Amino acid sequence: MELRYLKYFVTVVEEQSITRAAEKLGMAQPPLSRQIQKLEEELGIALFERGSRPVKTTEAGLFFYQHAVQILTHTAQATSMARRISSVNQTIKIGYVSSLLYALLPQIIYLFRQRNPEIEIELIECGTKDQVEALKTGRIDIGFGRLRMSDPSIKRILLRKERLKLAVHKNHPLSNYVDSGVYLSQIINESIFSYPTTPKPNFFSLIQSIFTELGLVPKKLIEVREIHMALGLVASGEGICLIPESASDIGMKNLVYVSILDDEAFSPVSLSVRNMDHSNYIPKILDCIREVFHIENIDIIMGE
Template sequence: MELRHLRYFVTVVEEQSITKAAEKLCIAQPPLSRQIQKLEEELGIRLFERGSRPVKVTEAGMFFYEHAVQILTHTAQATSMAQRISAVKQTVRIGYVSSLLYALLPQIIYLFRQRYPDIHVELIECGTRDQIEALKSGKIDLGFGRLRLTDPSIKRILLRKERLKLAIHKHHALAEYIDSGIYLSQILDEAIFSYPATPKPNFATAIQSIFTELGLVPKKMIEVREIHMALGLVASGEGICLIPETASDIGMKNLAYIPILDLEAYSPISLSVRNMDQSSYIPKILDCIQSVFQQEQISMHNEDS
């Protein structure tokens, strides 16, 4: 016995007509009559009195009708509740590096929450290096990071190559390059603050790699705990610092920012997921990223790397 057989029977009882019931159920009358006959054969009882117009239910049929209605009602309620529980409990844990809070990540997460209110979003600060193990262990489901890291079990989707800028004190001698831009080869004698002071690889090692790629050796690289400390020291006239261009919105006083002209001077922003993960939230978050990038008129790479 299937639930559809119960629905057929209940509809016939309530419509008091095979013809009207068939119209309401959007099926032909002969198949409906056969299904009712099969149900009677399976139960071993007569549900309707033969030849009656309108259709009249037998005493046994009325007893069965009352319980059939309860079964269908409970099934509908259970289905609805299960769907609600499933929606409420669906949680997506997103790892992120802190510097992306100055980029477009907040807009992306906000849009995702607006479009998919039934999905609970949990944000977890997590360095790019740590995101790989966090994805493997299930601590996070998605990871937004900046480093060029590879792992066979992780799929990395390059979203954007964010340009770097040079943060200086507004009265620094290099301020003459604010409009024209500067090459990294011109700052090798400066005290350059790098960050963060966390296990390698990190953003500091990524900056060092850019110098190495260009065959350059800075004379004085000073590692500090995090970006705010680096910029605070720059604002105090202690040195200079390389930052992603979106971090210039931090708004610390006495700072100026110079575009860096070297093509290699960029920070990749990527989305990392578990390889072979086909979860529905992945295309959903990619759609939100695409929407925000279009709104900000930013080209989205959206390619594996």
């Protein structure tokens, strides 16, 4: 069976019209009808209910459509991934979440550049959720993210569990806990800013899940666009904010950072690659990660 037959069939189903499908495919209606008829003859089943307007699939046709979409999607992804793998000797596209720019990612990328001057690196800001699809389609080759994402096409390597800190105004009563730290149960009555406003799951989702895991319900958890806006509001005395420990280096005025004592209060930092990608740049960047973590005296997990 040719893939083009599947493409014709899927287009007719989605357009619910032979005429519109033919226009979308850039072909005349009679040839498209003949191709659909040939597909039905090859399968030995009726894919569409005869005479229905708009075009409707039979029960068998709906089943076949669902699997045809998967076949076309996997074929497109495999083609894109193969092209990226074959060209990766020239350029590596690295996706990252913006908060990691305050962590060790810049040091890792710089060290990799110094050791591999023949390889071009393109950095692409990309949320952890979006990195999964970006890896599948070849838009990126490596992803550095913060969320626990699971997909059979992607291999995720947990690098570390970065502790969270509480950002508060220097005159806020919670600033008295800078030396001792606080538990999340002590802040649930505060106005807590979190970020970003990108599609879920994201860092905001992580914060919600930590509270839920501890059986806590914050009275006022406020979602804002990004970390700088959250910290700016805290610096204005509007509320407080939970951030990864490395983000405390942003250095905004009037802020102090309080340790969170709950064991659950951490943000996972992970590296993601395509599951079947055995390119030689992967062990090279893992070596750079190990060295930077060793220099910074940070334990590396390297788990899944």
